[in-house]
Amino acid sequence: MYMNIYLKAITLAVCLLLLAGCWNSKELDDLGIVVAVGIDKTEDDQFLLVTQVINPSEIATDAPTTRPPVSIYETTGDSIFEAFRNMTEKSPRKMYLSQLRVLVIGNRLAEEGILPSLDIFYRDHEFRTAFFVTIAKDTGVKDLLKVLTPYEKIPANKLMHSMESVQKSLGSSKGIVIDELIAQILSKGQNPVLPGLLIEGDAEIGTAIENIEKIDAPTQLRVDHLAVMKEDRVIGWLTPDESKGLNYITGDMESTTVSYPCDSEGLVSVEVLRTDSSSKAKFEDRTPSISIELDLEGNVGELNCPIDLTKAESIETINGDVEKKVKQKMEAAIKAAQEDFGSDIFGFGSLIQRKNPDYWKTVEKDWNSHFKELKVEIQVKAQIRRKGNSTQPITIEE
Amino acid sequence: MLEVSEKRHFTHHLYESIKEANLPIGEMSEVEDKQDLLKKLLSGETILLLDKQTKALSASTKGWRDRGVQETTSESVIRGPKEAFTETIRTNTALLRRKIKDPNLRVEAKTIGRKTCTDIAVVYLEGTAEKEVLDQVKERLNQIDIDAVLESGYIEEFIQDAQYSPFPTVYNSEKPDAIAGGILEGRVAILIDGTPNVLLVPALFVNFMQSSEDYYQRADIGTLVRLLRLFCFSVALFMPSLYIAFTTFHQEMIPPPLLISLASQREGVPFPAFVEALMMELTFEVLREAGVRLPKPVGSAVSIVGALVLGQSAVQAGLVSPAMVIVVAITAISSFVFPAYNMAISIRILRFPLMILAATFGLFGIILGMIAMVFHLCSLQSFGKPYMAPLAPMIGKDQKDVLIRLPHWGLLSRPSFFTKSDQKRVDSKSKER
Structure with missing residues (x-):
């Protein structure tokens, strides 16, 4: 009797082991590890899909051959999912998408609206949601993903790291991951921005291994400024200063530089180390307005004009100038958003919604036009903490 | 008639005087049974038979070549005693006695093995070792009826709790200090003649993660x-x-x-x-x-x-x-x-x-x-x-010597999962200066 029960249990267990059939198990050498995906629309309204797949043995090797570190596959399909499966006709390995670093969206699709095509990237279990979404500016997605990059063997890694370092130390762009993007598209009180990617140099030369054999690679990839979107369509681009202004306002500015000419001659450059921005919605007679307070700390980074830093007033002067300069950038960003694009890329609508939900209901449908009229007050408080190693600029005595 | 009875009386008298006084040999014993006599003779004892006596005298005159106490080969340490048990049970009990000179240290001898008549010694500290454990050990040992015991592994398989578990529930060591440490915790050691590997019970999971050297290093x-x-x-x-x-x-x-x-x-x-x-x-x-x-x-x-x-x-x-x-x-x-x-x-x-x-x-x-x-x-x-004590069930006050080891002045009591009586180990005043 007992034997019978054990026998049954063992039989069941063995069946379980065999029937499970190594569900979902894939050996590492069966994976085509995709690091970048480009999507666009073709002229006959099909989806164009470009994947950048790494060639592991070329990347981690003692004896590199002339094969490129990554390969590109391109297919089309009625849907992106179909295009992914169509890829098996070309690629020997199934695309493995968990390690995706960058999703590049083509111009045509960006102008048409990206939301429908984002579904698969959000739905499919294989995607991690930590990849950056970007726009290919003035170039085709395939051309962009074809460029071999110097220094970093995997172009997608180069793009990701560039975006991270731009955000960390320049602030003229920022990385947006898919969660944020979708949340912002769906939010009525905020429109998203997306970073652009550019090719500098000839696209065709960039595809060859010779491109990275030169000390000054003729073709390079560059992170560009931010694209302004209205819901899920790209409607224009911010300038570098406006992009910085946007990052100041939304609190995404980590570190950057502020430079301006001083009264006499030469330049002052200030290294911004830390910013702290807080935006609040205010109501006066049912008229909303936004007030932004920005605290900023920095060092003197470079100084070419005759200012005596040992004096407290000169630091005060620099503080004031930096405040003025930063405020200009923030105002430029708001002006561009209100006048040129009519798109609330700062999330002011959400602030108003939180402050006064009843009022928000009356403007919700037509927020972008109300946004154009919105009054924004900006207050910047700058504090220079350190002067660096010298108190005087290096000058020749006359 | 009278002569015979006188003769018998005389030999009885002789027998008694030999037994009590005249033979300067320790461990004299009386044998009444022929089987027993053979067994004793074959294990190297000298038998003294007297005419017209139903009892024989047996003197323990066993002697054999042995290996001598040598350095341990399977459990080497950096710091601490390096001697190991030998194949001779008397040497092994002596090694333990040398470490624990307490009058309560008990060595209970028995033989197991119909053909090998292997000597076995159960060693424990009277009053410290828990009686239930001791009774169980003796009971399980008494149950064993086997023709030969060549190594402690034979005994281990008979007395271990979980016969089909991959985890050992009986500890063994060839280091006298490790076994003495166990005995001092209130555990029971089982020495088997013919092997340097001494068994120690009860054995918990954490015991197998500990080495005697843990107590010798800081x-x-x-x-x-x-x-x-x-x-x-x-x-x-x-x-x-x-x-x-x-x-x-x-x-x-x-x-x-x-x-x-x-x-x-x-x-x-x-x-x-x-x-x-x-x-x-x-x-x-x-x-x-x-x-x-x-x-x-x-x-x-x-x-x-x-x-x-x-x-x-x-x-x-x-x-x-x-x-x-x-x-x-x-x-x-x-x-x-x-x-x-x-x-x-x-x-x-x-x-x-x-x-x-x-x-x-x-x-x-x-x-x-x-x-x-x-x-x-x-x-x-x-x-x-x-087996998982003192982790499951969690015994708070015994954590001092499980994953961590407190300094010796902090190990105030013996582990409570081995013994409930005679718990005191260190007087808390010993560290006062």
Whole structure:
């Protein structure tokens, strides 16, 4: 009797082991590890899909051959999912998408609206949601993903790291991951921005291994400024200063530089180390307005004009100038958003919604036009903490 | 008639005087039974038979060549006594007596084995050892009816609690200090003639993670070494299965640069990761076994073949990936960290089912295996004591000497899971200055 029960249990267990059939198990050498995906629309309204797949043995090797570190596959399909499966006709390995670093969206699709095509990237279990979404500016997605990059063997890694370092130390762009993007598209009180990617140099030369054999690679990839979107369509681009202004306002500015000419001659450059921005919605007679307070700390980074830093007033002067300069950038960003694009890329609508939900209901449908009229007050408080190693600029005595 | 009775009276008188006074030999005993007499004669005693007496005298005049006390070979230490038990039970009891000069140290002798008549000694501290445990030990020993006992393993298999568990529930050691330490904790040692391996019961899971050297090194070092052993325990148990699970199921959990490096190593390896791991693990087990059996002069040949031919050449030939060799090597080294060899063996055995589970279900399988293992461990008992004590059930005041070891002045009481009486170990005033 007992034997019978054990026998049954063992039989069941063995069946379980065999029937499970190594569900979902894939050996590492069966994976085509995709690091970048480009999507666009073709002229006959099909989806164009470009994947950048790494060639592991070329990347981690003692004896590199002339094969490129990554390969590109391109297919089309009625849907992106179909295009992914169509890829098996070309690629020997199934695309493995968990390690995706960058999703590049083509111009045509960006102008048409990206939301429908984002579904698969959000739905499919294989995607991690930590990849950056970007726009290919003035170039085709395939051309962009074809460029071999110097220094970093995997172009997608180069793009990701560039975006991270731009955000960390320049602030003229920022990385947006898919969660944020979708949340912002769906939010009525905020429109998203997306970073652009550019090719500098000839696209065709960039595809060859010779491109990275030169000390000054003729073709390079560059992170560009931010694209302004209205819901899920790209409607224009911010300038570098406006992009910085946007990052100041939304609190995404980590570190950057502020430079301006001083009264006499030469330049002052200030290294911004830390910013702290807080935006609040205010109501006066049912008229909303936004007030932004920005605290900023920095060092003197470079100084070419005759200012005596040992004096407290000169630091005060620099503080004031930096405040003025930063405020200009923030105002430029708001002006561009209100006048040129009519798109609330700062999330002011959400602030108003939180402050006064009843009022928000009356403007919700037509927020972008109300946004154009919105009054924004900006207050910047700058504090220079350190002067660096010298108190005087290096000058020749006359 | 009278003469006969007088003669009988005389010989009886002679017998008594020989027994009481005239033979200067210790351990005289009377024998009444012919079977008993033969047994004594065959184990080297001198039998004195007197005419017209129904009883015989037996004098313990046993003597044999023995090995002498030598340095331990299987449990070497840096600091601490290096002597090991020998094959002679009298030497072994003497070694214990030398360590514990307490009048309460009891040595109870018995013989087991119809043909071998092996001497067995149960050694414990009267008043410290728990009576229930002692009774159980004696009861289980008395039940044994076997023709031969050649090593303590024979006894261990008869008295252990869980017959079908991969985990040992009887501790054994050939170091007198380790056994004396156990006896002082209130445990019971079983010495068997003919083997240097002495048994100690009850044996809990944590005992197998501890080495007597933990108490000889400074407390902080002892603690860190114990934590290191615990880490090695998990490495030895889970490393290959985690490698299989991560590389065949959960590639998304590997950091990208590592994934690329692992993927490039796997390019061109003809076997699935599981087969690769199984192959290497088996190879290692074979090497280990060969290393134990081989005569010493040939030993170096095995290490050369093992390290160079199997390690390097297998990688160069593209049969296994270098990462797998690293995994197997780390696992192997980790499994040698345990002071108790029998626990190391169980871990090595359990590694294989875990690898199969990992190859079938990935991390899910490993977790299943782990849960089953924890359930099993918690259900085990050793002579009435829960095997996972004092971790499960959690006994707060005994944590002082489990994963960590407090300095000796902090180990105030004996572990309460071994003994409830005579708990005091250190007077709390001993550290006052």
